[in-house]
Amino acid sequence: VEYTPEELRKRKQGKGVWRLPPDYDGHARSPVPRFTTLTESQLKELAAYFKSWGEALIRVLVPGAHVFVASNPLVSFMVSDSLNAAGFQRRGEVIRLVRTMRGGDRPKGAHNNFPETSVIPRSLFEPWLLFRKPFEGRIQDCLYEWGTGALRRPSEGGPFPDVFASGVTPIAERNVGKHPTIKPQRFLRQIVRAVLPLGTGVVLDPFAGSGSTLAAANAVGYRSIGIEIVGEYCLIAKRAVPKLAALTFEDE
Numbered sequence: 077v078e079y080t081p082e083e084l085r086k087r088k089q090g091k092g093v094w095r096l097p098p099d100y101d102g103h104a105r106s107p108v109p110r111f112t113t114l115t116e117s118q119l120k121e122l123a124a125y126f127k128s129w130g131e132a133l134i135r136v137l138v139p140g141a142h143v144f145v146a147s148n149p150l151v152s153f154m155v156s157d158s159l160n161a162a163g164f165q166r167r168g169e170v171i172r173l174v175r176t177m178r179g180g181d182r183p184k185g186a187h188n189n190f191p192e193t194s195v196i197p198r199s200l201f202e203p204w205l206l207f208r209k210p211f212e213g214r215i216q217d218c219l220y221e222w223g224t225g226a227l228r229r230p231s232e233g234g235p236f237p238d239v240f241a242s243g244v245t246p247i248a249e250r251n252v253g254k255h256p257t258i259k260p261q262r263f264l265r266q267i268v269r270a271v272l273p274l275g276t277g278v279v280l281d282p283f284a285g286s287g288s289t290l291a292a293a294n295a296v297g298y299r300s301i302g303i304e305i306v307g308e309y310c311l312i313a314k315r316a317v318p319k320l321a322a323l324t325f326e327d328e
């Protein structure tokens with residue numbers, strides 16, 4: 077919804093799904109999508125969209141392939157149901173701990189009258205839903221035949237966890253990949269690396285935006301394919317991918 081031409085037009089005025097967070101410290105904020113604005117019929121469309129997307133996706137994945145879907149606490153259950161209906165197995169979810177600048181937890185127009193109330197929890201995480209395409213036989217057969225079925229461990233000593241302290245995308249990355257919802261490299265590299273358990277195969281990002289997932293794939297030495305519907309974002313990604321991929325972090 078938030079990337080339709082109409083909503084992208086409204087975004088320029090901080091209207092529609094894109095709302096300006098409160099300006100509490102004097103800094104101008106960029107609009108962020110607020111999914112509480114979705115109508116009943118948009119929610120139905122969302123469920124139908126992810127079912128048909130899931131059906132299209134499952135056809136191009138190898139058996140045992142893993143799928144991460146960045147979501148949000150309000151609609152993640154619908155996305156999950158739709159992907160389940162499309163034939164995927166749910167394999168849990170990864171929590172990206174991130175303090176976003178979303179406002180709107182106070183009663184609109186009456187917050188002075190009800191100073192001690194929060195209408196909705198102040199979200200401090202982003203759920204990344206995890207699914208797997210079903211396969212025949214044992215995990216080891218799938219690993220031998222397709223190189224999938226499992227996740228890659230961060231190191232031999234530790235399993236892949238489901239909570240990551242992430243934080244917001246650093247300004248240096250946002251300046252390179254000028255996209256409204258660019259995800260941070262440090263977090264993405266850990267997710268992308270995990271998706272190919274033996275390090276072989278191709279990573280697909282069908283909603284590539286700034287190309288941050290493709291950059292993360294390059295950084296960890298994987299091949300990748302990105303698809304993006306907005307031409308302007310494709311051009312941004314073309315320039316951003318090598319720059320984002322070249323970033324290094326002390327703890328990597």
Ligand SMILES: C[S@@+](CC[C@H](N)C(=O)[O-])C[C@H]1O[C@@H](n2cnc3c(N)ncnc32)[C@H](O)[C@@H]1O
Nearest residue numbers: 079255257258259283284285286288304305306
């Ligand atoms: C949430 S953003 C992805 C941001 C990206 N992960 C990043 O870090 O820059 C979703 C992207 O999907 C694109 N998109 C939406 N519908 C699409 C479609 N049907 N096909 C391809 N891209 C689409 C949007 O234009 C938007 O750039």
